[in-house]
Amino acid sequence: MEHRRFFWCACVCLLAIAATCASAQEAAKDQALCYTTWDDNYLYIACRVDCPDVRSTHSIPNADVTGDDAVSVFVESDNKRASKPTPNCFSMTVSAASGSQFRVGNDSGTFDPKPVWTFKYGSTVQGTLNNSDDVDMGYTVEIALPWELMNMKPPRLGDMISFNLLIHRHGTNNAKPISLSPRVVAQDDVLNPSKWMNLLFVGYSFGAMMPNGEKILSARSIVRPPLIDGVIKDREWPKNSMFAFDLPTESGFVYEAKYPLPKIVFAKYFYAYQMDSRREAPNTRLVAKDRGIDLQHFPASNIGPWFSSDRVQWHKTELSEMAACGIDVVLPVYLGDRASRVVYAAKGLDCMVTALAELKTEGKP
Numbered sequence: 001m002e003h004r005r006f007f008w009c010a011c012v013c014l015l016a017i018a019a020t021c022a023s024a025q026e027a028a029k030d031q032a033l034c035y036t037t038w039d040d041n042y043l044y045i046a047c048r049v050d051c052p053d054v055r056s057t058h059s060i061p062n063a064d065v066t067g068d069d070a071v072s073v074f075v076e077s078d079n080k081r082a083s084k085p086t087p088n089c090f091s092m093t094v095s096a097a098s099g100s101q102f103r104v105g106n107d108s109g110t111f112d113p114k115p116v117w118t119f120k121y122g123s124t125v126q127g128t129l130n131n132s133d134d135v136d137m138g139y140t141v142e143i144a145l146p147w148e149l150m151n152m153k154p155p156r157l158g159d160m161i162s163f164n165l166l167i168h169r170h171g172t173n174n175a176k177p178i179s180l181s182p183r184v185v186a187q188d189d190v191l192n193p194s195k196w197m198n199l200l201f202v203g204y205s206f207g208a209m210m211p212n213g214e215k216i217l218s219a220r221s222i223v224r225p226p227l228i229d230g231v232i233k234d235r236e237w238p239k240n241s242m243f244a245f246d247l248p249t250e251s252g253f254v255y256e257a258k259y260p261l262p263k264i265v266f267a268k269y270f271y272a273y274q275m276d277s278r279r280e281a282p283n284t285r286l287v288a289k290d291r292g293i294d295l296q297h298f299p300a301s302n303i304g305p306w307f308s309s310d311r312v313q314w315h316k317t318e319l320s321e322m323a324a325c326g327i328d329v330v331l332p333v334y335l336g337d338r339a340s341r342v343v344y345a346a347k348g349l350d351c352m353v354t355a356l357a358e359l360k361t362e363g364k365p
Contacts, residue, residue: 030247032071032167034180035237036218037226038201040154042120042144043218044226046237047071047165050138050247051096054125055170058099062115068095069170071141076162076193077152083194084109090150093168096139098123098230102149110191120144122230142228155201163199163216166190167247180216180245204238217241267322269330271315271348272340276305309348315355320364 030050037044049071056068072093076082082089085105094100100121103111121143127136147154155161165180177184183195198215204222219238226236299307308314322330332352335345 030249031244032165032178032180032247033242033244034165035232035239035242036199036216037221037238037241038155038218039221039225040147042146042225043075043150044142044144044221044228044237045073045165046140046142046226046232047167048138048140048232049167051169052135053132054096054127054136054139055130056095056097056099056139057130058095059097061100061117062113063099063101064113065093065095065099065101065168067170068097068099068168069139070095070099070168071143072166072168073143073145074162074164074166074190074193074196075145075150075199076196077150079160079162079198081162081194083192085111085191085193088151089193090145092119092121092143092145094121094123094141094143096123096125096141097129116149118146118149120228122228124230140230140232142226142230142232144225144228157201157203157220159201160198160215162193162196164196165245178247180243202241216243264328265326266329266331267327269318269322269332269352271309271318271332271352272335272344273307273309274344275303275307276311278305309344310351312351312355312358315352316359319352319355319359 032050033048035044035046049069051069054069056065056070058065058068070093072091075090076086076088077090078086078088080086080088086109087105087107089105089111091103091111092100093103098121100119102114102116102119104114106112121141123139123141125136125139127138128134152161164184166184167178169178175187177187177190179185179190181195181197184190184192189195200215200217202217202219204219219241221238227233306314319330332349334349335341
């Protein structure tokens with residue numbers, strides 16, 4: 001009966017915790033999370049784009065990727081802020097399925113496709129491509145553009161170029177561009193470098209470098225450049241100069257993949273231990289039949305009278321160390337049979353509650 005009562009109490013507690021966490025969350029906005037860095041050879045750009053249904057049919061380089069979910073990078077290498085594309089303007093588009101197209105500005109104020117093979121790019125899909133039966137997380141694009149391809153030498157610290165990013169979504173006519181630059185609000189603005197942002201080349205910094213509405217900071221790569229494979233790995237891109245912009249989301253639309261439930265770590269808490277020989281029930285659950293210590297891991301503090309569940313300090317130490325390890329919820333393993341209740345189970349819980357109260361008073365985890 002005691003076991004059953006404890007089981008249902010534990011279930012109620014877990015459900016209450018889960019409900020509290022879920023109700024406290026709001027649907028996250030769709031975003032494009034972007035990174036940029038540079039070295040003497042390339043300008044590197046990466047984008048992780050949220051998208052619940054990733055669709056793309058073009059998968060070869062130097063192809064028209066119109067209609068695909070894709071990312072476009074725009075560069076004006078001389079930073080003259082022209083009102084229309086010039087021969088110093090360049091565009092690189094990469095689709096979610098790894099199709100790509102490089103374009104160069106002309107004297108007529110438009111872009112011409114240019115077959116090239118010296119750029120590097122990669123893309124991956126976080127989900128299943130072209131499948132409306134599930135919900136995707138999105139897709140990732142990484143690009144490396146050689147400076148020579150953009151008719152410029154490697155930049156010096158403090159140099160700037162005009163720069164913009166566009167996110168293309170399948171099934172839309174792109175009447176209102178999804179643009180990094182807030183000044184690009186119509187299709188006519190897309191090809192207007194004067195409405196793009198500035199990309200400022202800076203040295204590597206260990207502090208935060210916040211972009212503003214006029215410029216994005218690109219920190220120089222000092223260890224090794226990113227591997228352009230369509231996967232953004234930890235410590236591969238400078239996080240202190242990353243930037244993001246919101247993507248339009250249907251009103252009232254929430255999908256599970258973007259519902260940010262926090263990760264909570266649960267751990268069992270075994271406390272049926274008693275190593276004080278002066279107590280009524282010494283050596284509880286610690287000494288094996290061969291008189292050895294029956295523990296898989298030997299305690300760092302060794303074993304002695306202090307290693308006992310009826311000592312408040314023992315619980316304080318154990319609970320603090322569990323918190324330091326990232327454990328959020330402790331599940332005491334309570335045995336409800338009469339013998340266990342009499343020997344340790346009830347008193348051990350009382351001592352644990354006292355330990356928690358003292359830790360809270362002391363302001364300790």
